Amino acid sequence: xxxxxxxxxxxxxxxxxxxxxxxxxxxxxxxxxxxxxxxxxxxxxxxxxxxxxxxxxxxxxxxxxxxxxxxxxxxxxxxxxxxxxxxxxxxxxxxxxxxxxxxxxxxxxxxxxxxxxxxxxxxxxxxxxxxxxxxxxxx
Numbered sequence: 001x002x003x004x005x006x007x008x009x010x011x012x013x014x015x016x017x018x019x020x021x022x023x024x025x026x027x028x029x030x031x032x033x034x035x036x037x038x039x040x041x042x043x044x045x046x047x048x049x050x051x052x053x054x055x056x057x058x059x060x061x062x063x064x065x066x067x068x069x070x071x072x073x074x075x076x077x078x079x080x081x082x083x084x085x086x087x088x089x090x091x092x093x094x095x096x097x098x099x100x101x102x103x104x105x106x107x108x109x110x111x112x113x114x115x116x117x118x119x120x121x122x123x124x125x126x127x128x129x130x131x132x133x134x135x136x137x138x139x
Contacts, residue, residue, distance in 0.1 A: 004099060006051055007076045008033035016066050027061035027101075029053050031075060053077060055101040065104065074107035 014029035034048045055061050069075070077099065084096040 001080050003078060003102075004081055005076065005078045006031055006033055006099065007074070008051070010069060010071055010073045010075060011050060012071050014065050014069050016061055024056075025058050025061045027053075027055040027065040027069075029055075029065075029069070031077060031099075051077075052096060052098040053079070053101055054098055055104065057101070060101075060104065064106075068106055076105040076107065077101055078103040 008031040011030040011032050014027045016025055016027055018025050031051045031053055032048055033051065034046055036044065036046045039045045055065060079099045079102045081097055082100055084098050085093060087093050
């Protein structure tokens with residue numbers, strides 16, 4: 001089995017899905033990784049690659065990914081690659097690679113409820129002492 005380690009950013013909020021038969025939850029998300037390089041003529045270039053990821057560990061999906069992971073979160077993922085094939089409505093066979101998550105680390109882990117509190121606390125409040133912060137300093 002091949003192991004792959006990716007460091008990148010979540011392209012959107014993860015989807016937490018329940019399996020039809022068992023009801024077990026899994027997480028589905030896309031990670032974007034950008035590589036910067038120099039072209040032959042010396043000009044800088046970059047290439048962004050997207051990876052479709054699936055996490056079948058129910059505890060990880062419910063207690064780690066769902067409350068903390070969101071669009072733009074920086075993640076490090078370790079897992080293995082699987083081929084996915086399906087036939088579309090038009091009869092054309094499609095192929096995709098997906099990363100089955102074995103381990104995930106969030107680099108900027110914050111609870112979504114804490115984010116709302118942080119934004120609310122950033123608003124400047126009037127000082128309780130009655131001083132006006134826009135007044136000149138008296139010395």
